[in-house]
Amino acid sequence: MAFFEQHIHSEPKTFLSKYVFSFDHKVIGKQFLWYGILFLGIGGIMALMIRWTLAFPGQAFPVIGNLLFPETGGVVPPDTYAMLFTMHGTIMIFYAITPILIGAFGNFLIPLQIGARDMVFPLLNMLSFWLAFISGVILMASLCIPLGAAAGGWTSYPTLSTLIGSPGAGQTLWTLALFILGISSTMGAVNYITTIIVLRAPGMGYFDMPLAVWGLGLTAILNAIFLPVLGAGLLLLIFDRVFGTTFFLAGAAATSGTGDPILFQHVFWIFGHPEVYILILPAWGITSDLLSFFARKPAFGAKATALAMTSITILSTVVYGHHMYTTQMSPLLTQSFMTLTMTISIPSAIFFANWLGTLWKGSIKFPTPMVFSLGVVFVFGLGGLTGLYLATVTTDLYLHDTYFVVGHFHYTMAASVLLGGYAAIYFWMPKMFGKMLNETLGHIHFWLTFIGLNGVFMGMMIVGYAGMHRRLYNPFVYDFLERLIPLNTFVTYSALLMGVAQFFFVANFIHTVFFKKEKATDNPWEVGTLEWTVPSPAPVYNFKEIPVVKCGPHEFGNPNLTGDRDYQFQTEELV
Secondary structure: OOOOOOOOOOOOOOHHHHHHOOOOHHHHHHHHHHHHHHHHHHHHHHHHHHHHHHHOOOOOOOOOHHHHOHHHOOOOOHHHHHHHHHHHHHHHHHHHHHHHHHHHHHHHHHHHHHOOOOOOOHHHHHHHHHHHHHHHHHHHHHHHOOOOOOOOOOOOOOOOOOOOOOOOOHHHHHHHHHHHHHHHHHHHHHHHHHHHHHOOOOOOOHHHOOHHHHHHHHHHHHHHHHHHHHHHHHHHHHHHHHHOOOOOOOOHHHHOOOOOHHHHHHHHHHHHHHHHHHHHHHHHHHHHHHHHHHHOOOOOOHHHHHHHHHHHHHHHHHOHHHHHOOOOOOHHHHHHHHHHHHHOHHHHHHHHHHHHHHHOOOOOOOOHHHHHHHHHHHHHHHHHHHHHHHHOHHHHHHHOOEHHHHHHHHHHHHHHHHHHHHHHHHHHHHHHHOOOOOHHHHHHHHHHHHHHHHHHHHHHHHHHHOOOEOOOOOHHHOHHHHHHHHHHHHHHHHHHHHHHHHHHHHHHHHHHHHOOOOOOOOOOOOOOOHHHHOOOOOOOOOOOOOOOOOOOOOOEOOOOOOOOOOEOOOOOOOO
8 A cells, every 4th residue: 555645746837847857757767768769879889880890900980980080091099999898888788778778667667557646756756867867968078078088998997997097087077977877876766666665556565566567676776775886986986086095096005005906896896796687677577577468378487586586686786706706816705606696597597487487388479579578588598598607717717808708798788688678668669659669660670680689799709709808909910819800790790780770660769759640559468557557648647546456467368357358457356
C-alpha cells in the first residue's frame, strides 16, 4: 500500500513546463531517451574512427576526416586516437547506455508498472536530468579546448590522468563532468528506490512487480551505494590536478608517506565492477519480461530469476579485484577474488536457464522487440562464458589488456545492453509516443546490427587471443601482429555494417515520432502489466483511479479466460 498521498496532476500550461522543465516522469524519460540516442550517435562515430585507424593505418578517415584533421590530411593523429578511445568508452557507458536504459526507461516504466501517478520526488527527478545535461555539455566542451579532451582511457588511471600524463584541462573537465553525472544518477537512484518501496499499488507485493522493475530497482540500489565511491575518487583526482595534492602521485609514498596511483584503481573498480551490473540488470529484467510476453506463457521461474538477480547484485560488490590481478596483488587475495567471481556465474546460469525455460514450448511470436530480446540471450551467453577466462588468474595474466578483454566487455555490455535497450524502445514506443515503429525496418535494423556486432566483438576476441593489445595506435609496427591486418580489416568492415544499420533505426524513429499519422492501440502487444491498462500515450496523471493488483505480470494461457484473449491484466482476479 502507498504511504504517500498521490494527487491527480493537472496538465502543464506552458511549453517550458510541459517539455523542458517538466516534473512528469514520462517527459523526463523521453528527455533522457533523446539525450542517450544523441550520445549513442557521437560515441558510435568515434568507434568507427578508432576502427578505421586500426584497419587502414595512415589513411584519411572518409568524408569528415579532412574537416576534423586538416593538419594531417584527414588521418587521425596519435594523440587524437588516445582521446577518441577515451571519449568513446566514457560516452557509451555513462552518456548513452546509462541515460537510455536507466534514465529513460527507469523514469518511464517504474511509476506506470507499479501503479503510481509519478515518482515520489518529481523536483529531484527534473533536477537529475538537467544535471546530466550540464555534465554532457562540460564533457563535449572539453573537445574544443587547447590540447583537447581526456586521453587517459575511460578508466583514467593515474599517472595517465594526473598533470604529468594529461597536462591540458581536458582531463579536468572529464573528471568534473563525471562527478556531476554521478550526483545526477544518485538523485535518480534515491527516487527509484523510494518510489518502488512506497508507491506500489495496493495488492502489489515485490514478486508481483514486472522483472523490468526488479532490474531497475536493483540497479538503483547499486548506484546509491557505489556512485559516491567513484565520486570520492574523482574529487581526489580533481584536487590532485587543480590544488596540487598528492593522493595519486606516483612515488609520493616514498617521500611524504602518502599517495599511490594504485589507490585510484581500488576506488574505481569498487564502483566499476558493480557498474557492469548497474548497466546490465535493467536489460536482464526487460528481456525476462519480453521473452514471456512473446512466448505467450508465464515467465519460467520468475521468483527464482528475481532472486538470482538479487544474488548477483550482492555478489557484484565483492569481486572487483579481478580487474587488478596484474597490480602485484597478494596471491591469497587473487584466489579469493577468483573464487567470488566464479561464484557469481551460478545465479547468472540460473536466470539464463530460466530464459530458455520461458521459451521452451512457448507459442513464440517474432515482432521486433522479441528478436532483439533473443539477441540479448545469444550475446550474453557468449559474453558470460568468455568472462570465465578473465576471472581465472592464470589466463587473465596473459589476456589482460588485450583485445580479448575488449571483445568480452563489449559482448556483455555493449551488445547485451544495446540490444536490450533497442528491445525496450521498440516495445514501449506506443506507450511513450502513441505510435508503432515500422516492423520491416525494425527487422532490417536488428539483423544488420546483429551480424555486424558479432563480427566486431568476436573478431576482437580472436585478435586479443593472438596477443594484440588494446589502445595501440598502430599495433602492426610489431612483426608478430602484421598477420592480423586482414582480421582487423574484417572487424572494421563489420563495424561499418553495424553503423549503417543504425540509420535504419534513426529513420524509423524520426519518421514515427514526427511524421507518422497512424496511432497505436492502447495495448498492441496484448499483455497484462499495468502500463497497458491506460491510454497510449499515457496521460499526465497515469491512472485516474489507483489500480488494485490481483495477480502477477506474466499470466498467460489460463484455460478459464473467456473470449480470444490469452492473457489477463494484473487488475483481474486469477480464475
